[in-house]
Amino acid sequence: MEIDRAIRECDDRRLQTKYKNATYVVQRALTLYSIEEVAFSFNGGKDSTVLLHILRAGYFLHKKGQNSVNGDLKDFPIRTIYFESPCAFPEINSFTYDTAATYGLQIDTISLDFKSGLEALLKEKPIRAIFLGVRIGDPTAVGQEQFSPSSPGWPPFMRVNPILDWSYRDVWAFLLTCKVNYCSLYDQGYTSIGSIHDTVPNSLLSVSNSSYKFKPAYLLADGRLERAGRAKRPSSTGGQLPVDSNGLTSLDSHKNSMLTASIIAVGDEILFGIVEDQLGPYLCRKLHSIGWSVFKLSVVHNNIDSVAEEVERQKSKSDMVFIYGGVGPLHSDVTIAGIAKAFGVRLAPDEEFEEYLRHIIGDQCTGDRNEMAQLPEGITELWHHDKLSVPLIKCQNVIILSATNVSELEKQWDCWIELAKSSDLLALLEPYVSKNAATNLSDVEIAQPLSKLCLEFPDLYIGCYRKARYGSLIVSFKGKDLARIDSAIKALHKKFQPGAFIEMN
Numbered sequence: 001m002e003i004d005r006a007i008r009e010c011d012d013r014r015l016q017t018k019y020k021n022a023t024y025v026v027q028r029a030l031t032l033y034s035i036e037e038v039a040f041s042f043n044g045g046k047d048s049t050v051l052l053h054i055l056r057a058g059y060f061l062h063k064k065g066q067n068s069v070n071g072d073l074k075d076f077p078i079r080t081i082y083f084e085s086p087c088a089f090p091e092i093n094s095f096t097y098d099t100a101a102t103y104g105l106q107i108d109t110i111s112l113d114f115k116s117g118l119e120a121l122l123k124e125k126p127i128r129a130i131f132l133g134v135r136i137g138d139p140t141a142v143g144q145e146q147f148s149p150s151s152p153g154w155p156p157f158m159r160v161n162p163i164l165d166w167s168y169r170d171v172w173a174f175l176l177t178c179k180v181n182y183c184s185l186y187d188q189g190y191t192s193i194g195s196i197h198d199t200v201p202n203s204l205l206s207v208s209n210s211s212y213k214f215k216p217a218y219l220l221a222d223g224r225l226e227r228a229g230r231a232k233r234p235s236s237t238g239g240q241l242p243v244d245s246n247g248l249t250s251l252d253s254h255k256n257s258m259l260t261a262s263i264i265a266v267g268d269e270i271l272f273g274i275v276e277d278q279l280g281p282y283l284c285r286k287l288h289s290i291g292w293s294v295f296k297l298s299v300v301h302n303n304i305d306s307v308a309e310e311v312e313r314q315k316s317k318s319d320m321v322f323i324y325g326g327v328g329p330l331h332s333d334v335t336i337a338g339i340a341k342a343f344g345v346r347l348a349p350d351e352e353f354e355e356y357l358r359h360i361i362g363d364q365c366t367g368d369r370n371e372m373a374q375l376p377e378g379i380t381e382l383w384h385h386d387k388l389s390v391p392l393i394k395c396q397n398v399i400i401l402s403a404t405n406v407s408e409l410e411k412q413w414d415c416w417i418e419l420a421k422s423s424d425l426l427a428l429l430e431p432y433v434s435k436n437a438a439t440n441l442s443d444v445e446i447a448q449p450l451s452k453l454c455l456e457f458p459d460l461y462i463g464c465y466r467k468a469r470y471g472s473l474i475v476s477f478k479g480k481d482l483a484r485i486d487s488a489i490k491a492l493h494k495k496f497q498p499g500a501f502i503e504m505n
């Protein structure tokens with residue numbers, strides 16, 4: 001088999017090891033699942049081209065083990081699926097179909113989106129595992145292993161990622177060593193290919209003194225920059241302060257505006273009812289004290305997809321998201337990976353952060369093995385304060401708090417505010433003020449007049465709560481203008497008999 005021979009005959013030991021491991025994953029999958037139960041997700045990209053040949057070689061080695069080897073170029077019975085899109089490059093489309101013809105791929109073209117397409121496919125075919133060319137640097141690889149069940153909310157199948165641990169360099173070493181065809185776009189400076197709307201040649205490959213000539217993809221020296229030609233996903237203003245025409249943020253212009261925060265607690269033990277969350281309520285109070293509104297306080301499981309889903313939702317709805325729990329080296333510490341997934345970026349070692357960690361935990365785990373020093377790439381800022389042993393981590397508008405109790409949180413919050421005052425970290429607004437009034441009247445008696453009062457004072461939060469079904473009911477007034485609150489309380493008194501409400505505080 002030509003691929004197996006080319007790798008055996010080359011003198012690249014690293015490539016031989018990568019090839020051996022990847023074909024082993026394929027053989028394991030082919031032992032676990034029948035040939036009708038597997039599929040290959042092929043899209044003509046470089047990673048899926050590598051995977052095609054790894055699958056061909058893995059299938060050959062699998063059959064060789066069973067003494068039923070054929071070795072024919074077109075001996076490839078694994079069902080191949082291609083999600084066709086009108087936004088794909090024509091070169092990608094034609095390469096995909098040409099390759100299918102060369103290697104006898106039985107290609108199923110799907111014109112739906114990934115999720116619906118897979119749902120329809122799995123209803124029709126007995127597929128249980130799908131081979132993908134996902135690699136560890138891809139945003140979608142966060143949290144995946146060589147065998148990873150599909151995410152919650154997706155149809156059930158096993159994602160098999162034989163080249164998960166391959167680097168950009170490994171991919172090109174393989175394609176060039178095996179002398180196989182790849183899509184022509186890679187010779188025109190494209191290094192990772194998405195849709196025609198979000199992909200341009202990688203500017204790091206541009207030939208000097210020409211803005212439209214590019215070197216081939218295999219010449220990119222730093223594989224970490226392979227996605228430099230992919231447009232970034234649009235994100236919200238990121239809760240960052242708005243930028244004026246000079247590119248400067250302005251705190252003063254924000255003094256009276258409304259900013260919202262969301263709070264996410266990551267903790268199975270909170271959801272199991274084993275521990276009570278005290279950090280969330282503390283943060284609510286602190287945020288109100290700097291004039292921010294809290295939009296949502298949620299608790300999610302220690303699971304990458306749960307964190308990613310909630311962060312993705314809240315980061316676009318709120319100006320700032322605070323997240324705590326699930327930060328550290330334990331198996332359940334998935335918060336940072338979840339944030340990376342929500343932003344569609346990979347986790348990468350952060351030398352500055354690693355240096356801080358080394359001061360605390362010594363050389364116990366350093367270098368590549370220090371997984372705690374892996375932070376979302378390209379979106380992370382570290383905010384250092386003398387009183388903190390580890391800096392605060394900010395990923396665009398998501399703030400990661402490592403506090404595990406209220407006194408630690410208090411310290412982090414105070415440092416955060418100090419830093420905020422000297423920078424544009426967080427806008428400090430006019431604080432909220434509140435007043436309460438208590439009554440022994442029943443809910444029914446006060447319901448109508450109170451809802452009228454809410455209409456008269458739409459700028460205030462007027463809420464009611466009671467500590468017991470019977471006994472006094474407390475009406476609370478919250479806003480930024482004390483005079484307005486006093487007017488609302490005066491108006492409340494007027495609607496009832498004198499003495500029906502008593503002001504508290």
Ligand SMILES: Cc1cc2nc3c(=O)[nH]c(=O)nc-3n(C[C@H](O)[C@H](O)[C@H](O)COP(=O)(O)O)c2cc1C
Nearest residue numbers: 041083114118130132140149150151154159193194
């Ligand atoms: C066969 C297949 C299976 C997928 N399974 C999942 C999945 O289980 N969970 C998930 O979040 N995305 C899944 N995806 C979507 C990919 O993670 C990703 O969004 C897609 O490959 C687009 O990547 P791109 O934005 O780099 O082009 C799947 C895609 C394909 C083709």
Ligand SMILES: Nc1ncnc2c1ncn2[C@@H]1O[C@H](COP(=O)(O)OP(=O)(O)OP(=O)(O)O)[C@@H](O)[C@H]1O
Nearest residue numbers: 041042043045046047048082083132133134192193
């Ligand atoms: N439209 C598609 N149809 C079928 N499979 C797809 C499609 N898009 C992505 N995939 C699967 O997801 C994998 C990862 O996609 P990704 O874009 O990261 O890699 P690639 O397209 O192979 O290479 P490149 O990074 O150069 O674009 C692919 O290798 C393929 O298995």
Ligand SMILES: [Mg+2]
Nearest residue numbers: 045192193194
């Ligand atoms: Mg691609």
